[in-house]
Amino acid sequence: MHFAISMSKNLIWVFVILPNFFSLALSDPRASESHLVCGADKNPYNSSFIPNFYNVMHNLIKQVANHLSGSYFVATPSPAIYGMAQCHRDLSPVDCQVCFSEGRVKLPKCLPSSSARIFLDGCFLRYDNYSFFNEATDPKYDYVNCSSSKEVLTDKSLLMDFNSKVAQVIKNVTETAVVNKGFAVSEVRGGVVAVYALAQCWTTLDADSCRLCLNLAGSKLRQCKPGAGGRALYAGCYMRYSTERFFNIAVDTEEGPDKGEFNVRVGIRSLELL
Ligand SMILES: *[C@@H]1O[C@H](CO)[C@@H](O)[C@H](O)[C@H]1NC(C)=O
Ligand SMILES: *[C@@H]1O[C@H](CO)[C@@H](O)[C@H](O)[C@H]1NC(C)=O
Ligand SMILES: *[C@@H]1O[C@H](CO)[C@@H](O)[C@H](O)[C@H]1NC(C)=O
Ligand SMILES: *[C@@H]1O[C@H](CO)[C@@H](O)[C@H](O)[C@H]1NC(C)=O
DSSP, rough: OHHHSSOOGHHHHHHHHHHHHHHHHOOOOOOOOEEEEESSBOOOOTHHHHHHHHHHHHHHHHHHHHSSSSEEEEEESSEEEEEEEETTTOOHHHHHHHHHHHHHGGGGGGTTTTTEEEEESSSEEESSSSSOTTTOTTTTTTTEEOOOOOTTTTTTTHHHHHHHHHHHHHHHHHHHEEEEEEETEEEESSSOOOEEEEEEOTTSOOOHHHHHHHHHHHHHHTTTTTTTTEEEEEESSSEEEEEOOSSSSSOOOOOOHHHHHHHHHHHHHHHHHH
């Protein structure tokens, strides 16, 4: 309960009066589904397949709870199943488990496909019949989903300003994530519309695969402009930009000790709007 300690006393009433509201404002597991892909090939019936699947999932949830990511495989008895889970690094451990659980509930829709992957807004989950842990791209399944453009961007100079902000945050997270253990957020404010971006490589990737994935994802994602947002959903990484601030962390202070205080400020600001 880090936030409770760093909070000043005269704010205690906020928690007493509106505990439910506050806990909602405090965190966001970003557990909404953005893309589920079931592999086209079905696994031939084998009594070991489903138990192996659950064995892998069970191990992943233990790793995710401790590290925000995990990978595991079961090779015997065959058929082999490889699994991987990854939360975006701005999620708290609790939010990560919420996001993972949501993906974990939806992924079995694909059974008995021999592979499947699901992208949620805060995490990723995949299983397959081979070791894919260092896979950067996959032309068959890599996907970019763009949203439509904002109505306020009717003016030509506003549009140019917006497009250049999108290019800037994408460039920024691409360059920063590669040298920052695979994670970065960026924002450009000022003017009529702000733009926010986040990049996350899976932690099983080496630096070269991470760079390769982010470069490809970024160049495709750039083509979403002047769309108000977009998500690049790649085999080895995730990148998103939006005009809404969708991440849980201050730019430039990721994982800092003030994370709790930052969340408190967000909570108080939301209360003022009531
Ligand atoms: C694209 O994104 C929208 C909004 O998040 C979602 O509703 C839609 O299902 C996505 N499309 C695909 C094919 O995943
Ligand atoms: C994985 O599944 C695919 C499709 O069913 C199959 O072609 C491939 O040989 C399998 N790979 C392994 C290592 O079992
Ligand atoms: C199917 O499962 C049995 C054990 O339940 C195992 O011995 C066998 O190798 C499996 N066959 C295939 C094709 O995976
Ligand atoms: C990314 O943006 C931050 C501020 O948001 C800035 O401090 C940093 O220098 C930028 N990095 C790159 C590589 O553009």
